[in-house]
Amino acid sequence: MARASDATGTSAADDLARDLRANGVRLIAGSLTDPAGVTRAKYVPVSRLGAFERSGMGVSPSWSVFCVDSGIAFTPTIGVTGDHRIRIDRRDVRVIDDGIGWAPGNLNDQAGTPVPLCPRSLLARAEQSAADRGLSARVGAELECTMVALDGGPATTDPWSPYGIRTSLDRSALLVDLAETAETAGLDVEQIHTEYGHDQLEVSLAPTTPVAAADAVILTRIVLGRVAARHGLRISFAPVPFDGAAGNGAHLHLSLADAAGPLFSGGDGPHGIRTAGGSAIAGVVEALPDLLAVYAGSVLSAARLRPGNWAGAAACWGLENREAAVRFVAATAGSPHGANAELKLIDPSANPYLAAAAFLGSALRGIDLGLDLPPEIPENPAQSDVATRPLPSDQRAALDAFEYSSVAAELLGPEVVEALVAVRRYELKTYGELTLADTTRALRLAWSC
Numbered sequence: 001m002a003r004a005s006d007a008t009g010t011s012a013a014d015d016l017a018r019d020l021r022a023n024g025v026r027l028i029a030g031s032l033t034d035p036a037g038v039t040r041a042k043y044v045p046v047s048r049l050g051a052f053e054r055s056g057m058g059v060s061p062s063w064s065v066f067c068v069d070s071g072i073a074f075t076p077t078i079g080v081t082g083d084h085r086i087r088i089d090r091r092d093v094r095v096i097d098d099g100i101g102w103a104p105g106n107l108n109d110q111a112g113t114p115v116p117l118c119p120r121s122l123l124a125r126a127e128q129s130a131a132d133r134g135l136s137a138r139v140g141a142e143l144e145c146t147m148v149a150l151d152g153g154p155a156t157t158d159p160w161s162p163y164g165i166r167t168s169l170d171r172s173a174l175l176v177d178l179a180e181t182a183e184t185a186g187l188d189v190e191q192i193h194t195e196y197g198h199d200q201l202e203v204s205l206a207p208t209t210p211v212a213a214a215d216a217v218i219l220t221r222i223v224l225g226r227v228a229a230r231h232g233l234r235i236s237f238a239p240v241p242f243d244g245a246a247g248n249g250a251h252l253h254l255s256l257a258d259a260a261g262p263l264f265s266g267g268d269g270p271h272g273i274r275t276a277g278g279s280a281i282a283g284v285v286e287a288l289p290d291l292l293a294v295y296a297g298s299v300l301s302a303a304r305l306r307p308g309n310w311a312g313a314a315a316c317w318g319l320e321n322r323e324a325a326v327r328f329v330a331a332t333a334g335s336p337h338g339a340n341a342e343l344k345l346i347d348p349s350a351n352p353y354l355a356a357a358a359f360l361g362s363a364l365r366g367i368d369l370g371l372d373l374p375p376e377i378p379e380n381p382a383q384s385d386v387a388t389r390p391l392p393s394d395q396r397a398a399l400d401a402f403e404y405s406s407v408a409a410e411l412l413g414p415e416v417v418e419a420l421v422a423v424r425r426y427e428l429k430t431y432g433e434l435t436l437a438d439t440t441r442a443l444r445l446a447w448s449c
């Protein structure tokens with residue numbers, strides 16, 4: 001990262017700014033995704049790229065407690081004084097379209113050090129602590145979302161066929177535009193399809209290092225929003241977009257490897273899972289009740305996270321089990337990236353940096369503690385004889401479990417816990433008594449980019 005006194009960095013930023021300008025870029029957005037899962041941004045003219053990198057752009061500390069609407073959930077430690085900086089790294093800049101470039105931001109203090117509230121730095125630390133243990137981590141993301149009309153209402157009323165060739169070809173112009181814009185933005189899209197829910201789309205991204213994976217989630221949301229707008233639509237990332245509709249998931253796949261190879265294959269455990277891999281899965285499953293507020297903690301999350309929705313509402317794991325919170329994917333010829341653990345219960349109201357940090361952190365914690373892989377649930381957990389630990393059943397219970405959890409404090413730090421609890425309790429107070437129809441109407445576009 002270039003420093004203020006680093007002449008090389010300064011001229012490198014100026015060179016890049018000139019190249020971007022020649023490519024039509026006029027404004028650079030630096031974004032920050034907050035504990036409520038909402039992505040916000042500041043812009044600079046492209047000529048000021050170097051300043052965005054060296055000094056950052058000022059934001060109030062209240063950015064960390066902005067809520068899903070325009071509310072602010074001030075806490076005893078986050079008020080109206082102080083100043084933070086969004087700083088970007090020129091190497092992260094991607095070209096979107098219409099003169100806009102984008103880079104993910106870190107949240108720093110004025111001296112240039114990431115603050116404890118910075119979700120992206122928190123994930124970078126989790127990535128580093130894996131490396132400190134001799135482990136490399138890869139994360140792959142799936143983004144489910146719902147196409148909606150410009151006024152926020154349903155995009156279509158025609159019958160929907162899940163994964164239908166008709167429902168996808170009806171949107172061929174949008175899908176081709178999506179593939180093209182994603183490629184220009186440097187995204188590694190693996191798959192696109194129309195999903196089960198009415199007007200629902202899914203985009204799957206190739207696995208990469210954890211911070212890069214969370215960055216790619218935000219960039220994909222931006223690209224989806226831009227492309228949809230060109231086709232007279234908007235994109236909802238609400239966990240439940242309409243009362244009665246299928247939910248939107250934000251599943252993350254995690255794989256880990258040490259010098260001897262992958263932890264989830266080549267061993268003596270079930271499906272080839274190595275001892276450390278079993279401990280990683282055990283750590284993730286054990287921490288689910290404490291961390292549900294991170295993964296699926298919004299006022300709309302509990303309506304999605306129910307048995308029968310393939311949302312992974314049961315605190316267990318199982319091979320290719322779509323009702324288990326952790327769906328294990330074994331190393332087969334059909335799985336080119338190898339074995340991995342998919343955490344299905346994450347929804348798009350979650351901050352992807354915090355969700356990935358909690359997922360990876362709880363896996364590392366399981367390894368550190370040498371936890372034993374719990375028994376596999378090979379069938380629908382709702383019909384299994386093996387009891388699974390109950391998950392908090394609603395937002396209030398999830399927040400209660402999270403607020404005083406030592407695991408949450410250990411993995412995320414007390415500052416993030418305080419901010420996340422504040423913004424989610426605000427949601428509970430503001431929307432908790434409304435009908436699902438009214439809450440989905442109010443928050444349908446809250447997590448859109």
Ligand code: GLU
Nearest residue numbers: 247248249309310311322
């Ligand atoms: N839409 C489901 C969810 O809310 C997931 C469906 C699937 O398995 O892809 O997570």
Ligand code: MG
Nearest residue numbers: 142144195202
């Ligand atoms: Mg899906």
